[in-house]
Amino acid sequence: MRLAVVSDIHSNLPAWQAVLTDAIARGADAIICLGDVVGYGPWPVEVLASVQERCRLCVLGNHEAAMVGRISMERFRRGARRAARWTRHQLGEQALEFFRGLPLSVEVDDLLFVHSEPAAPAEFGYVDDAADAEVCFRATDARLIFIGHTHVPAVFILRDGHVEPAPAHDQPLDPHLRYLINVGSVGDPRDGSSAAAYVMFDDAAGWLEFRRCAFDVAACAAAWAGATELELPAFLRSGRPLPAAHDAAIRAPKVARLKVGGVVAPAVYLHAADLAAGARTPPTAARRTPLHWPRTTAGRVALALVATGLVTVPMAIRSSRARRLAPPTPPPSPPVTTARAERPAPESREILLPAARADRYGTKFRIEELGGRAHIGYWSDERDYLVWRFRVPQEAEYEVVLEYARGGAAPDSRVLLAIGRQSLRFTLPSTGSWSTFTERTVGRLRLPAGLTVLEARPDGRPRAGIMNLRAVRLRELRADHPPATAQPPGDGVR
Numbered sequence: 001m002r003l004a005v006v007s008d009i010h011s012n013l014p015a016w017q018a019v020l021t022d023a024i025a026r027g028a029d030a031i032i033c034l035g036d037v038v039g040y041g042p043w044p045v046e047v048l049a050s051v052q053e054r055c056r057l058c059v060l061g062n063h064e065a066a067m068v069g070r071i072s073m074e075r076f077r078r079g080a081r082r083a084a085r086w087t088r089h090q091l092g093e094q095a096l097e098f099f100r101g102l103p104l105s106v107e108v109d110d111l112l113f114v115h116s117e118p119a120a121p122a123e124f125g126y127v128d129d130a131a132d133a134e135v136c137f138r139a140t141d142a143r144l145i146f147i148g149h150t151h152v153p154a155v156f157i158l159r160d161g162h163v164e165p166a167p168a169h170d171q172p173l174d175p176h177l178r179y180l181i182n183v184g185s186v187g188d189p190r191d192g193s194s195a196a197a198y199v200m201f202d203d204a205a206g207w208l209e210f211r212r213c214a215f216d217v218a219a220c221a222a223a224w225a226g227a228t229e230l231e232l233p234a235f236l237r238s239g240r241p242l243p244a245a246h247d248a249a250i251r252a253p254k255v256a257r258l259k260v261g262g263v264v265a266p267a268v269y270l271h272a273a274d275l276a277a278g279a280r281t282p283p284t285a286a287r288r289t290p291l292h293w294p295r296t297t298a299g300r301v302a303l304a305l306v307a308t309g310l311v312t313v314p315m316a317i318r319s320s321r322a323r324r325l326a327p328p329t330p331p332p333s334p335p336v337t338t339a340r341a342e343r344p345a346p347e348s349r350e351i352l353l354p355a356a357r358a359d360r361y362g363t364k365f366r367i368e369e370l371g372g373r374a375h376i377g378y379w380s381d382e383r384d385y386l387v388w389r390f391r392v393p394q395e396a397e398y399e400v401v402l403e404y405a406r407g408g409a410a411p412d413s414r415v416l417l418a419i420g421r422q423s424l425r426f427t428l429p430s431t432g433s434w435s436t437f438t439e440r441t442v443g444r445l446r447l448p449a450g451l452t453v454l455e456a457r458p459d460g461r462p463r464a465g466i467m468n469l470r471a472v473r474l475r476e477l478r479a480d481h482p483p484a485t486a487q488p489p490g491d492g493v494r
Contacts, residue, residue: 002027005183006198007034007115007148008061009051011041011087012187012233015196018215019186020054026200026211032106034148034183035061035115039080039249041187042223042230044087048095060102061115062124062149062250067091068099071124071250079231080249086229111203112142116149117255120361125255126150126248130163132255133180137163144173145180146199151234152191153184153199153210170209181208187233194235253361253383351390351398351474353454358386368468370435375405375470377434385457388472392447399444401473405437406430406465413466414459419445419452425459434468447474 004023009016023031033055038044040063051058065071066084073081104121105114116124117132119139127133127147133156136145153168158178173179184197191197195212202209221236356367356374362384368377376386400417408430417424424443431438458466 001029001203003201003203004028004031004198005034005113005146005181005201006031006055006186007183008036008151008185008188009033009038009041009047010036010063010185010187010233011038011044011047012196012215012220013041013043013046013050014216014219015187015213016047016050018213019196019198019211020050022211022213023198023200026209028200030056032056032113032146033058034113034146035059035102036063036148037061038067038087038091039063040083040230040233042227044090045095047187048091048098052098057106057108057113058102059106059113059115060099060104063087064099064102065122065124068096070122075251076249077251083230086227107142110143112140112145114145114147116252117147118142118145119255120253123252123361124149124250125252127154127156127180127182127255130156130165133165134158134163135255136180137178143175143178144201145178146201147180147182148185150182150190151185151188152182153197154180154182155208156180168210170207173206173208175206179208184210188235190234253363349393349396349476351392353388353390353472353474355386355469355471358388358456361385361387373470375437375468377468378465379458379467379469380462380465382458382461385455386469387456388454390452390454392449392452395447395449397444397446397477398474399441399477400424401439401441401475402428402467403437403439403470403473404428404431404467405434405470406467407434408432411463413462413464415442415466416455416457416459417442417445417472418455419447422446428467434465437468437470439473444477445474 004019004026006019006023020031031054033051035058037048037051037058039061041047060070062071063080063084066073066076067088073084076084105112105118107113112118114121117127117136117139119125119135125132126149127136128150136147137158155166155168155171156179157164157166158180168182168184181199183199184191186196186198189195189197193212194217195214198211198213200209200211201207217235220233224230224232224236354374355376358376360376362381364381365376365379365384367374369375406413406428412427412429415426415428422445424445426442428440428442454472456469456472
């Protein structure tokens with residue numbers, strides 16, 4: 001299969017049309033977009049409509065995230081913030097709903113597609129050098145990682161445990177090595193060229209091709225002149241390039257300083273039958289069967305059958321390296337019982353998630369110890385969050401219990417727990433002191449079987465430390481044992 005991988009179109013219609021024409025002429029079987037469809041440029045509505053029609057898969061970029069409040073526009077530099085606000089006013093509710101459904105990353109076989117980087121994709125950090133690339137390789141086992149975000153084409157190779165930069169030019173890909181590939185920018189190239197950039201990847205031939213496409217710069221100049229709120233892109237600056245620090249749209253933590261070990265957004269799987277039928281997956285559907293993308297010629301059409309247009313749900317498509325689609329497993333036969341048969345009581349399950357064993361993203365909080373037990377303290381910044389990766393034995397509803405402490409004089413704090421599209425928002429009152437720990441039930445979550453990722457963070461900007469956290473306990477709810485009601489539940493699952 002020949003994949004055209006594009007990124008950072010940024011509402012530049014002439015550049016997108018040039019790339020689209022070139023990709024079709026080069027025989028692309030599918031086009032995958034790495035985000036930032038909008039922002040900066042004067043054609044957000046037209047470009048988005050074309051991307052929805054032409055691209056098979058798309059991930060969330062930081063400009064789309066800003067459109068729907070997943071990140072604050074205050075993190076943008078002034079020119080990018082002004083362009084984002086202008087773009088937001090051009091888009092209707094259908095466009096915003098589309099953005100809300102985009103995943104942070106998509107995995108197909110041993111390929112990973114993400115806008116910025118896989119270690120903490122929701123933070124939108126920039127991959128600028130080998131140290132950054134090393135963190136990306138450690139965060140995933142994908143053989144090929146495709147990214148955008150910097151607007152500069154680049155290649156990094158992991159060879160014998162060492163990361164080395166390589167020229168961003170056409171090349172065969174060694175099947176025994178791993179690669180991180182920055183595809184550059186379609187609509188706002190920043191590497192000194194005025195030509196739109198994207199890559200073509202042939203999985204059968206193992207060949208990577210960096211493409212450059214000339215587009216109608218004069219039409220762009222006229223359109224930007226008519227939209228005074230938008231700053232000029234690099235290719236219209238008449239030899240007056242802005243410094244790289246100014247070009248970075250968003251303030252983000254340095255990738256090389258992030259703790260590796262978890263990904264904020266868990267995968268949602270498609271059933272193979274849905275793939276073959278070309279059905280769209282509802283955003284709330286629970287999917288468990290991995291998608292196998294075979295290496296045979298017939299099997300390589302799998303991705304093209306996902307949908308007739310862009311997949312618009314939070315989805316990461318994983319696959320094992322199977323050679324053919326596994327036949328569906330028939331459901332188990334119901335057990336034979338009699339009127340006198342006694343069913344054994346189901347085993348009680350509790351999943352313990354110690355705070356000290358979570359992956360920490362942020363700088364202001366840290367592990368402390370009290371009475372021989374560890375907890376996370378000094379948690380007072382909205383950018384501090386914890387991520388646990390764990391396995392759930394079977395799909396079930398779980399009661400969520402926090403073991404925490406809060407000082408008596410501190411105002412009540414708002415906390416957010418999230419698993420996929422489910423979230424719990426609740427208020428934690430004081431426990432009397434920062435060393436007085438108690439357990440509090442905050443709500444319920446329905447957990448899917450298999451690998452699950454739980455995220456905990458402040459809900460908004462804290463006015464003080466939100467809590468000292470020892471652990472999160474997930475207690476499976478059973479029909480014969482209703483949940484405890486001694487403590488009020490949280491504000492609910494959303």
